[in-house]
Amino acid sequence: MGLELSPEEYPHVTRDENMAEDLHGQTVMDPYRYLEDPDSEKTQQFVASQNSLTQKLLKQCTSRAKFQDLMRDLYNYPRYSCPQKEGKRYFWTYNSGLQAQAILQTQADLNEDPRILLDPNKLSDDGTVAFMSKSFTEDGSIMAYSLSSGGSDWRTIHFMTIAEDGSATELADKLENVKFSSMAWTHDGKGLFYNTYPKKAGAQPGALGTETDTNINQRLSFHVLGTAQEEDPVILAVPDCPEWMIGAQVTDDGSYLLLSISNGCQRQLPIQKFIDSFEASFSYVANIGTELILHTNLKAPRYRVIKVNLAQSDGPQGFLDVVPQHPRDLLQWAFALQGDNMVCCFLRDVHHVLQLHALTQDKLLQDIPLPGLGSIVSFSGNRKNLEFFFKFASFIEPGVIYRAELKSDTLLPTVFRRSLVKGFQPEDFEVRQEFAESKDGTKVPMFIFGKKSIQQNSRNPLLLYGYGGFNISLEPSFSVGRICFILAYGGIVVSTNLRGGGEYGLDWRAAGSMHNKQNVFDDFQACAEHVISQKYTCASKIISQGGSNGGLLVAACANQRPDLFGCVLAQVGVMDMLRFHLFTIGHAWMTDYGNPGKREDFELLYSYSPLHNVRQPREGIQYPAMLLLTGDHDDRVSPLHSLKLLAELQYSLTSTPGADQKNPLVARIEVRTGHGAGKPTEKVIAEAADMFAFAAEATSTDWIHCL
Known part of the structure; x- marks a missing residue:
């Protein structure tokens, strides 16, 4: 077991040592800028040679075909x-x-x-x-x-x-x-x-999706x-x-x-001004004539529902609470039904709570029971009906759809449809919630799940997943790939809830955004240290995984703490923090990252940008094995991020004098795929098999499942 690549096995990559620019008085090298052009011959040759190397390496992964068969079997539900x-x-x-x-x-x-x-x-x-x-x-x-x-x-x-x-x-x-x-x-x-x-x-025609404009x-x-x-x-x-x-x-x-x-x-047209400041967000729930019901974080970092009369309001001072901010829970959304009824969904320590409230006054009508610690992944209903549906899922619940109708004083949802996965028994698994202590003392929640009676013997392969950004909450969800990882390798899965996300409202988000971004990396590293201290695993068995902003997370943490991980799976990551705003929709991310054009933001971005912080680790410590994944049609986080980081990793860690990097640094660059949405089932299965088989081989993990 184990994967190794010697320096001479990596393809030669052109490096332009003259490509540099002065940014706020700092000379910044950018020797792989030519990889920003997806149509250039150099870029296409780079992609072809890197994919050839990766496929050669994946053929050495003994569990690849078995994982693919297992996942296809379980995914068939x-x-x-x-x-x-x-x-x-x-x-x-x-x-x-x-x-x-x-x-x-x-x-x-x-x-x-x-x-x-x-x-x-x-x-x-x-x-x-x-x-x-x-x-x-x-x-x-x-x-x-x-x-x-x-x-x-x-x-x-x-x-x-x-x-x-x-x-x-x-x-x-x-x-x-x-x-x-x-x-x-x-x-x-x-x-x-x-x-x-x-x-x-x-x-x-047909070229949209590969451009970087x-x-x-x-x-x-x-x-x-x-x-x-x-x-x-x-x-x-x-x-x-x-x-x-x-x-x-x-x-x-x-x-x-x-x-x-x-x-x-x-x-450009006559429009009635209602709210034109940017101090808060507002989303429409319902209206009764000129009276609007809105979900907002105005003076409420954990959100509230308000009402305001368009014909009478003189601004925020005219807003009245319908559902005030909860002292602890986050009010994620509200959905209006027929009559004076509104379903509200709260997030309490990263699991959902559902309630029925009055639409026009501050009145809780009843709690809506849920089957356990999980999340409402979808909801449907409208103002013309008393009937509604919601889908509940968790780490061990594939998905159950409930139907409810407001015909009596007591609302009791009934099961409408349930998804059952052949060969998967939820009662064989357990989920725990624990809290790590971050560098500044903040308690960071995480869900830990695996087969029942998890052995805390410091030897389990462990998948550590994180995101930490853009006010997005990582709630309990079902993943066939994760279940297969547990079954195939006796693994443990840990889903972290880092600052920068929305798990506890705007204050939690702000504590991991802009100039506080380092807190997110500290939180993730604290979670890794926690599972090691609790003997769930050891550093060489930790597989870190993240996508998009989470790809940035795991790549930055690999730079900062290469000793803490055995393998890194970085999917469609934002890797060049000095130029992210110049491509596709990247300019919209400055709300979380900052503006590289401003000196004070530039200095922080430069300090953690994965591309600009690849360095020779201290003696005796290698970078973990790294697999960067991207798609040629990703027009949200352009492939150029992963390509440039890959080139820098291979150069800095294998081509410089004294380099002792044996763990592979490779990429999986897929055609006809994008940022993730709409990916066909077979591509989902193939990607998961490649990722987890690579990770298993890199961490010397044996296959234990009997097909």
Whole structure:
């Protein structure tokens, strides 16, 4: 067991020693900047040679095929979304198990056989065209839906009519150059508000998703059915502030179009100003005439629900509490139903609590029981009905959908559908919640799960997962890949809840953002030290994993504490912290990272940027084995981040005099995939098998599962 690469086995990579620039008085080398161009011959040669090396290495991973077979076996279980009622029909997605993409189905009655409305598996040979989102007219007779190709964030919006019997007819309308878009119908069903970016001059058909151009000048447009997209009027644009983004939502009664603009706007049409400061966020829950019900963090870092009358309000001083900020729990969302009813979801020590509240007054109607420590992964309901659905999942619960209806004083949800995984017995597993003490004394929660009676013998392979950013909470969720890791290798999985996330509200987020970003890395390292001190594992058996902002996390921690990990799996990570804002949607991340153009932000970013902090570790300590994963159609975190870091790792750790790096430093660069959303099932399985087989070999971990 064990993987090794000698320096001469790595491909030769061109290094431009003359590529340097002065940033705030600091000379910064950037010898691999040419890898920022995905279409250059040098970049394509680099990708080909690196993939060839990685595939050669993966063939040495003895458990790779077995893991793939195990995961395919366990992944082959039915998965459902919550039924969503639109007009007189229900709509929901279904994957029988190994279908590349989930299909959209419909039924008028929950007891009748469903009818297939849209099967994206028929739209491409390789399963990489994915159904991403949908929006219905008020009566449910027309659906707008978006498709993505190859994992790109770019979308095309299509339309279909839906007859009373559930049969569908595609319309000729098609909207392109759509990204990060609203889809909001007027109540008469004649048109749709949506977002586009200006069309790039000379853009080739099918090339969207591989470009690195920054996404600026988003516009809100309005499409009237039956007309050409070129005729669509621009409702709102912000040309003086090209990085700002626009969201649009039509109120439940159809009376108002609510616009939410990131960082502000210049208005091109007469618009009533309601909130134009950036001190807080607001999201629409419901309205009763001119009275709006909003979910907000205004003067409430753990959020609250307020009401305000548009006709009378003179600003925030006119806001009245409907659900005040909880003294401890985070109010994640609120959803209005028919009448004076609202379902509220709270996060309490990183698990969900569900309650029914009055919509118009501060009144708790009842708690809604949940089956254990887990999360509500989806919810559906609307203002026209008393019926609602929610899907509950946990680390050991694949997914159970509950149905509830407000017909009596006591609300008791009943099981509507449950997903069962063949060969997986939840009662054989256990979940623990423990807290690590970070460098500054902060208690950092983590969930630890594995087979029952976890042996604390310091020898278990352990997967340590983290994110820590953008106000995102890592709640309990079910992962076939993680279950396979536990079964295949006798492993333990630890999901960490680091600062920077949203687990405890805005204060928790702020404590890991901007100039506090180092706290996130300290938290993750403290979690690693905790599981070692509690004898769950040892450093050489820890496999750190993170994606996107989590990819930045695990790469930065590998630089800072290479002795603390045996293997690093860094997926689609942000690795160049001095230039992230120059590509695709990177400028939007400055709210969490800071602006490299400002000296005070630059100094901090430079201090932890994975690309700029690769260094020879102290004598006797190597970098852990590292597998960087990215996709050629990732137009959110461009592949250039992983490519540049890979080149720097290989040069600094294997090509410099005295280098003693034997643990492999390689990348898996996949074609026709993006940041993760819409990835076909077989690609998900293949990627997991490659990751975990690599990690097992790198940490000298044996296969123990009997297929």
